[in-house]
Amino acid sequence: MECINNSGHFYKTLNIVRDQIFDSIRSIMEGLGGKVCFRMYHDYDIIDLRYTFFEVDGDGYGRELFLDTAVQTPNDDITIMLHDTEDCYEPMWDLADMTVTDALYMLEELEQIAEFHAEHPDKPVLTEYDADFDWENY
Numbered sequence: 001m002e003c004i005n006n007s008g009h010f011y012k013t014l015n016i017v018r019d020q021i022f023d024s025i026r027s028i029m030e031g032l033g034g035k036v037c038f039r040m041y042h043d044y045d046i047i048d049l050r051y052t053f054f055e056v057d058g059d060g061y062g063r064e065l066f067l068d069t070a071v072q073t074p075n076d077d078i079t080i081m082l083h084d085t086e087d088c089y090e091p092m093w094d095l096a097d098m099t100v101t102d103a104l105y106m107l108e109e110l111e112q113i114a115e116f117h118a119e120h121p122d123k124p125v126l127t128e129y130d131a132d133f134d135w136e137n138y
Contacts, residue, residue, distance in 0.1 A: 018100040028110045038067035040126035047112040051105035
């Protein structure tokens with residue numbers, strides 16, 4: 001049987017795509033001011049998407065996570081806080097910690113936020129969680 005190395009080709013291709021997605025995320029984050037609180041856009045149904053991210057600990061237990069807040073650092077990295085459904089776990093990821101699928105999901109949510117602000121340029125980007133947010137006067 002002939003040895004085929006398709007996996008190496010696809011691995012390389014996915015890494016190229018992942019880097020391109022990272023570049024798009026950085027660009028949109030910069031356009032939005034460098035900080036976005038996804039949770040506010042989720043909780044007040046400002047965007048339609050709310051992807052689930054996963055993390056598994058050393059014992060094999062998994063947690064479902066959601067984007068909370070992303071901040072662009074001075075060295076052009078992105079630090080991302082996530083939260084679980086019970087609000088008792090808030091891991092911090094760097095953009096480099098994301099798989100190509102995770103990055104694509106984050107990009108899609110960011111695109112919806114950017115689209116909202118393009119349609120409503122008078123509305124400020126939501127950067128902090130505010131439990132007393134007044135949607136009526138936003």
